[in-house]
Amino acid sequence: MKVFKQQLEQLGAQNQYRSIPDLIHQGRYITRENCKMLNMSSNDYLGLASDENLRRSFLQQYGGNFPSFTSSSSRLLTGNFPIYTDLEELVAQRFQRESALLFNSGYHANLGILPALTTTKSLILADKFVHASMIDGIRLSRCAFFRYRHNDYEHLKNLLEKNVGKFDRTFIVTESVFSMDGDVADLKQLVQLKKQFPNTYLYVDEAHAIGVYGQNGLGIAERDNLIAEIDLLVGTFGKALASVGAYAVCNQVLKECLINQMRPLIFSTALPPFNVAWTYFIFERLPQFSKERSHLEQLSAFLRREVAHRTQIMPSQTCIVPYILGGNEATLAKAEYLQRQGYYCLPIRPSTVPKNTSRIRLSLTADMTTDEVRQFAACL
Known part of the structure; x- marks a missing residue:
């Protein structure tokens, strides 16, 4: 075990140690250690994951006769339905x-x-x-x-x-x-x-x-x-x-x-x-979500401008907005600061991204409001 412990210690010394957080999901918010935060790190781009109306409509069409909860096999054997x-x-x-x-x-x-x-x-x-x-x-x-x-x-x-x-x-x-x-x-x-x-x-x-x-x-x-x-x-x-x-x-x-x-x-x-x-x-139903796509693009364009003013680095053309800070330590500190302000932002470090390009990967979703994103930008 010694060699594995040394590997973990080395990751910690380089500010690259990862862990799995305990989270409670509440729509577009996340609660961690009794702190409720707007989730700025999700890939739920259209905001559908917590849409109760969609979920209810899906379940109602089956009554109580739901599809199987397991396939039990590869599709090439008996697992095809x-x-x-x-x-x-x-x-x-x-x-x-x-x-x-x-x-x-x-x-x-x-x-x-x-x-x-x-x-x-x-x-x-x-x-x-x-x-x-x-x-x-x-x-x-x-x-x-x-x-x-x-x-x-x-x-x-x-x-x-x-x-x-x-x-x-x-x-x-x-x-x-x-x-x-x-x-x-x-x-x-x-x-x-x-x-x-x-x-x-x-x-x-x-x-x-x-x-x-x-x-x-x-x-x-x-x-x-x-x-x-x-x-x-x-x-x-x-x-x-x-x-x-x-x-x-x-x-x-x-x-x-x-x-x-x-x-x-x-x-x-x-x-x-x-x-x-x-x-x-x-x-x-994918074609029906045009309003969500339009709103998401408006939010994204605003946040890209706000981040670009602060970093002068803005490769993004989408709802994924990198706030590039460079070093691991500065990125970790900024992420912790934003979490204290009520925003669940996560640091992305090497080897996920190239050396000296550590960043906070900001990810917008269509269920966010314009005011929420404006208030977040003010904290940057």
Whole structure:
């Protein structure tokens, strides 16, 4: 045990020690150690997670005859239920794509997709700032990979040009909305690059965009009218959609490859049908939340301006607003100060973000009021 204790002590000395907090959730507020705070750290972007009317409507449609609370098995064995197919068909139809496939989480999706679709003769080119789950999937793929500079498409183009003809297939991997900086990939440029090089595929993670952007809430790809051009469009149900799980939209060939070769899908007990039914209920209503999306954008634009005045650093174009302070100690102190003022703000430190860019990741939700966000900004 000594070596593990030393590791923990080292993390503490570097102000990088993490712990799981005890929290009580009350709508958009959180209570911790008897202190009630406005939750500025949630991914519940549309504010649906605590919507009692939605929850009541969902439960009433079943009376007392609810879907099963467990699947008890992998979908490839006995764990498949009609609601899974219903949701996949709804997702595919909404995206106007041939197929969709469900996963237990965004992490499961990103961990398993690339190893299932690549060989040792393949190449992966990933944005420097893609999520840890994508990095883990890349490592498990055991093929060649390079990380191009964040949103630097000239660098990406150079890497593509240098590797023409050397690999059997190439995957370009990016998020649409980046989870720590809140900035947005230029999907149009990525699609253009993909088309310039043979056997090149584009894989986009919309975890922080689904529900929030696009006329029907289908993400940045919908907003930019590029859904049909992206080979693998991945998103989660556990953020703006207030549920659990993830999806990929793709063609039928890729779906069948994933069913046959994706280990996190094959060897995991499937999500409970009850949860999948709730996801269906929310996803079906996604186009109806335009007022929430509009209000969220207004709040986000205001907070981005306020933070930019104080830091002169504002990469964000979304409802994820990084308050970049640099050092771990200063970031921890600021987070503690804001919590004392009644705002649940959390420090984000290396290795989650690059060295010397520790920040408070401010995350807005549509159930916040304009006055609440203005009062928060005054405390910065």
